[in-house]
Amino acid sequence: MSVTAAKGFTAAGIAAGIKQNGNPDLALVVNQGPRRAAAGVFTSNRVKAAPVLWSEQVLKTGELTAVVLNSGGANACTGPQGFQDTHATAEKVAEVLNIGAGEVAVASTGLIGVLLPMDKLLPGVEKAAVELSEHGGEKAAIAIKTTDTVHKTAVVTKNGWTVGGMAKGAGMLAPGLATMLVVLTTDADVDTPELDKALRAATRVTFDRVDSDGCMSTNDTVLLLASGASGVSPEYDDFADAVRQVCDNLGRQLIGDAEGASKDIRVEVVNAETEEDAVEVGRSIARNNLLKCAIHGEDPNWGRVLSAIGTTSAAFEPDRLNVAINDVWVCKNGSVGEDRDLVDMRYREVKITADLAAGNASAVIWTNDLTADYVHENSAYSS
Amino acid sequence: MSVTAAKGFTAAGIAAGIKQNGNPDLALVVNQGPRRAAAGVFTSNRVKAAPVLWSEQVLKTGELTAVVLNSGGANACTGPQGFQDTHATAEKVAEVLNIGAGEVAVASTGLIGVLLPMDKLLPGVEKAAVELSEHGGEKAAIAIKTTDTVHKTAVVTKNGWTVGGMAKGAGMLAPGLATMLVVLTTDADVDTPELDKALRAATRVTFDRVDSDGCMSTNDTVLLLASGASGVSPEYDDFADAVRQVCDNLGRQLIGDAEGASKDIRVEVVNAETEEDAVEVGRSIARNNLLKCAIHGEDPNWGRVLSAIGTTSAAFEPDRLNVAINDVWVCKNGSVGEDRDLVDMRYREVKITADLAAGNASAVIWTNDLTADYVHENSAYSS
Incomplete structure (x- = not known):
């Protein structure tokens, strides 16, 4: 399930101590290849959190090897120090995986205007790297929860290939993306332009049409990573349809778990x-x-x-x-x-x-x- | 106080039986002249209640002799019958005051999508006409309440002339006017173009900037009637300033009484x-x-x-x-x-x-x- 349903991905979710209550708060997702194509869409809020600014930048290459996500702090409205902290987080992931920081996307969620406790977050990255596993998707999905009452995952399997993913978000849901972090993975052999096209087409009619309370977040991030590990290159329409189905399913789960909702x-x-x-x-x-x-x-x-x-x-x-x-x-x-x-x-x-x-x-x-x-x-x- | 603070106006507020709980629900305001200049601004909602459509039309002459207002039903989304009911209400006022229906503005507030009980409203108009008085402003202000916990009036008196008024509104407050009915009166000797200019200038920076819950009403109406009974023609800037002050005061009272608010x-x-x-x-x-x-x-x-x-x-x-x-x-x-x-x-x-x-x-x-x-x-x- 989740981000490890597709072949070629490992993941982990651990408690780094960012959340004061000791709940899981750090997730790591790694694309083992052979392909490392990636696409992303981000909040249209003009006040963007440091990790959004970072991830938009690294995605320009069209490739990603890893995504590190934390709950317990949004790292938004945190000034130059906040951006340095995001950079340091990516560098730490790069170090433990022996890759470049430019291959690492960062996503954060939680309170705005508070610096992250880097003395806990950086050791947490090391701990998560040790726990990376082909069965780690569920734990990763749990670690990105904030006020979510349940973790959210979805998977669509087609003829020899799979699209799966995880999402968090339970309030501040609005267009131009709900406050959500979403990581989708696929083992289909799809290049960056097709990934990007399929992801934008899907979010436009799913996450962009989920409007819980009209409040647009500073941190919304949806990433889609392709490993190509299935060796199958699906028709674009089939692939786009599968991505849309997973997004639709996750978006529906977000509304179902919206803060305080009874309908x-x-x-x-x-x-x-x-x-x-x-x-x-x-x-x-x-x-x-x-x-x-x-x-x-x-x-x-x-x-x-x-x-x-x-x-x-x-x-x-x-x-x-x-x-x-x-x-x-x-x-x-x-x-x-x-x-x-x-x-x-x-x-x-x-x-x-x-x-x-x-x-x-x-x-x-x-x-x-x-x-x-x-x-x-x-x-x-x-x- | 209220709409009878300025000379040349009478008013009444009575219980016609439109509200099932027997509370006052019908108000009548009459301009005794000598002047009968009037201006109005209305909701910018494209779904407009019948009384709004009617009053916009009759105001094109730049003159009004009377305003009849009811709570207990908005007469909005009521189709052709709703418009006929508004017309019949104006005709009844015209009959009892011996004027033309085209001199009568109508305003309604309450639930949308319900026809008014005309068998109660029309006899109510007769009853209100009997009770018209130079001291009736307070009763008129009480009769237009819906979920308001208090009635709202304001008065500014200058050198020999006065602007006063009443307002209702306690929810569905939003720009392009809060859900409100407001009637302002003045005994200043001001012609229609100046009245209109002063009213638009005032509402733009007062009622249009009151935003309780972002919900724009189908019935918003703000009317300003001038009797000229003071015989004084103030400078435009002084007059506009007095109108703005009254609007500001009433707008502030609307927010203070907003549904459920604690701040x-x-x-x-x-x-x-x-x-x-x-x-x-x-x-x-x-x-x-x-x-x-x-x-x-x-x-x-x-x-x-x-x-x-x-x-x-x-x-x-x-x-x-x-x-x-x-x-x-x-x-x-x-x-x-x-x-x-x-x-x-x-x-x-x-x-x-x-x-x-x-x-x-x-x-x-x-x-x-x-x-x-x-x-x-x-x-x-x-x-």
Whole structure:
């Protein structure tokens, strides 16, 4: 499972002491080759953590041999010292693996504005290197958790080759990537341009359409590494489809574990003039706090859906809008539709369908409800 | 006080039975002249309630004699019948006051997607007309409350003339106007173009910069009526300043009564390249749910402020950003600044200052924290 499901990869997850509670907090993933192709996408937040700045830089070669990830500290907004710490982490990984620091991506997650305890992190890298194993994927996935209640992994196996991966993220989920660290691996024999194309195509319709609380992180990182160890070169479409499936599965797990959530909400916008319109409307609905509270209260409050649609610049006529909640069309032609008492909202998954009656494009955005538990968790996170 | 502080106005507030709990729910404000100049600004939500569509239309003459307002139902997303109901309400007011329906603005607030009980509303108009009084401003302010815990009025008196007003709104507060109904009156002798200019200038820097929960309403309406009864024609700048003061005062009261809030948050963005940048950054900070939870927990989490700034398109360099919370500069040059333990957050008002180090423009946005009470109130509002 996880990042070691594909052949040619080893991984480890250990407790370095970065987290004060002693939980696992350092993961290492190593590509044993023969190929070392890699691609990545990063947060679009303009305030980027030191490890994001580093990893963007080293990825320009199109190759990576190792990824080191830590939880317990984001190393964001930490100034020149923060960047030096990321650099020193990559150098330590390079030293213990006998490779160059430019082959090492770094990812961090946790509190912003706090320097990492390098006296614990660097010995942790040595410890992780010793524990590298073809069975280490699960432990690596556990070591990158922050407020996640479960670790997240996914695997798709095709004819002789595999795409697998791990993800963390449970809040601050938003477009332009959720706050997430994701490492995907494959033993398919795929070159860097195809890897990059498949990864961008997949994240655009998966992680970029997961919007838990509208808050965009400083640290989001999604990496895809290819070892070529299967010796199989799949058709691009097959490969891209497998990458998308793994991303979709992991993105769905992120929403399912969102901080304090009691409902997973699938917002589908249909009959939009363009896909961009569909995404804009879906995101506006997904970010409406009043609606998210209503869903928490199992109240099929379609007025709040219309209100959210009305704030967008998408093509639509107000008196042609239709809205269904769990397949009951409670709003027809911008006004009262079927009886709202027909809507059954007892289950965790809630489906909102917004019909713009303006074209043939559509998009799905995943979000979750807004709960008192979310408030409690995030008002006490650092204090 | 309220809409009858200025000479030349009468008002009433009564219980028509629109609200099932029997609370006051219908207000009437009448301009006795001699002048009947009027200006208005309305929601920028593209899904507009019937009364908004009606009032925008009648205001094109630049004159109004009466405003009828109801709580207990927004008459939004109610289709052709909803518009007919608004029209019938204006006709009833015109009948009882012996004026034309085109002189009557209508405003409604409450649940979306429900038709108004016209069998109660129309007799209510007759009852309100009987109770019109020069002392009726307070009762009118009470009758427009929805989830407001207090009614809101403000008055500024200058040399021989007065601007006064009332407001309702306690949630769904957002830019392009908070969900609010506001009626302002003045006995200054001011013509429609000056009224309009003063009202737009005032709302741009007051109600448009109140952002409680990022949710924009279908019903927002701000009206300003001038009777000219004082016989005084003030200088434009003096008049505009008085209108701005009343709007500022009412806007501040809206935030102070925001649903479930325990903190009023003043977000000031300074040293921006343009005022537009300052407003964009201020709004991004004001809408960040994670930060709003942190403030609720009295946690000076400046990392979440930087994270919010980073999502904007404003001019700034990440390593030149400074952030103060209650005047303690906890973030300097994009990194750790003064000791966060110096920040005292025990009081209701919290001040966040974001220094973009990019120019000389500034703006203030008011918001509030995100609390479990907000979730409770809004998950149970209609069910």
